[in-house]
Amino acid sequence: MLAFGVVAGLCTIAGIGAYTYSEVRRLRDEQTAISERNRKDSLQLLRIQNDLASLAVLMRDMADGTEPYPLHGWQPAFDRVRQDLNEATRLEQALAPSVREPAQQHRLVDSLAAYWADVARMFEVSRTTEAEARAVVRSSLIPQHRAIDGLVSRFLVANNQAQEEAARANRAVYDRVGQQILLLVSGLLVVTGALGLWMVASNRRAFREVADLNAQLRTLSWRMLRVQEDVQRSLSRELHDDFGQIVTAIGTLLGRARRHVAGEAALASELEHVRSIAQQSLDRIRSRSQWLHPGVLDDFGLARALEGCVEQFQRQTGIRTHLATSGPLDRIREDCAIHVYRIVQEALSNAARHSGSPEAWVRIDCRAGDLQLDVEDHGSGIAPAAPAAGAVRGMGMVSMRERAELIGGELHVAPADGGGTVVRLHVPGCLAPAPATEVA
Secondary structure, three states, rough: HHHHHHHHHHHHHHHHHHHHHHHHHHHHHHHHHHHHHHHHHHHHHHHHHHHHHHHHHHHHHHHOOOOOOOOHHHHHHHHHHHHHHHHHHHHHHHHOOOOOHHHHHHHHHHHHHHHHHHHHHHHHHHOOOOHHHHHHHHHHHHHHHHHHHHHHHHHHHHHHHHHHHHHHHHHHHHHHHHHHHHHHHHHHHHHHHHHHHHHHHHHOOOOOOHHHHHHHHHHHHHHHHHHHHHEEEEEEEHHHHHHHHHHHHHHHHHHHHHHHHOOOOHHHHHHHHHHHHHHHHHHHHHHHHHHHHHHHHHHHOOHHHHHHHHHHHHHHHHOEEEEEEEEEEEOOOHHHHHHHHHHHHHHHHHHHHHHOOOEEEEEEEEEOOOOEEEEEEEOOOOOOHHHHHHHHHHHHHHHHHHHHHHHOEEEEEOOOOOOOOEEEEEEOOOEEOOOOOOOO
């Protein structure tokens, strides 16, 4: 259903986009064609006006007689202007807008033809009588020139009006398209809103189900951690109390037997060897018992337990480990202390496996009821690991985070200031209530 909603939304948006694109492109092409044609036609009209202005200057100089040239000497200049004017008129006829009446176009052509005929007649007369030729310029050519210039000006005004009408038509089309787009967008908003509400409701149901499953999994994980600690505590006590005492008794009996056979060196040596094995087994049982559950934590508190943990870690790995404690660690709740101890164990184990650092630091501080723990190394830092190592390391991180959440704390793993990695744990309100003072 979610996929259907997404597809419907995408199809609606695609339809609106295609329609808008086609309409805007059509408007662009029409406006561009009209504007380009009017622009080119106006340029040719301006070219014609420029040629007419040149003719006006020539006729003024001819009529005034200020130049020391015979009138027929102006004919090459008129011929050059005529050639350019004919070319501009031909191009203007091809670009003339459709709103211009053909009679107006023919009037311009006929006026120019009559003008050039009078110019030719004027130059013929100038070869015999220049005064009469100047009279032709004043009486005939100049009025015709003004009429042609006025006609060209009207053409330019008509072009501007056509451009304005085209702009108004384009604005009307834009307004219509805008209204249609608003209607389509309104429909899209309605459809998208309905689909969005439906998707939100579906996602909320799905999220609630996932949250319930996560809560169940977290509860199961916390219970497993509790059961694990209980089982490890039971096994630790059994190893320490039962098997430890049995192996201790065996070592004691072997020592007594060795003293009884002091005269037999070979048998005494064998018995001493067996007693040494029994002592090694006892040491390993005590070490395993301490790993399963630190009995010193129950008897002497978190500070002494961390001292033993750090000492054992340093002895087993050769990594110099520094422990700094402050605050009333002996008042930390029992259920909180064991998880803090396990987090320190796992963080040091990760440092030994992944960091390559020759030193490690464990700093724990308890003030105002809050516990702050930092386990830091100056090794290789946080880096992508191999799949196998990453899986083990990831499970350790998951275990530390689960334990932190179980006691209401927050655990963060970040790069250390001096390079390497720091595992930081903050647990608020971890102290047990102070014992009530007895009143005599």
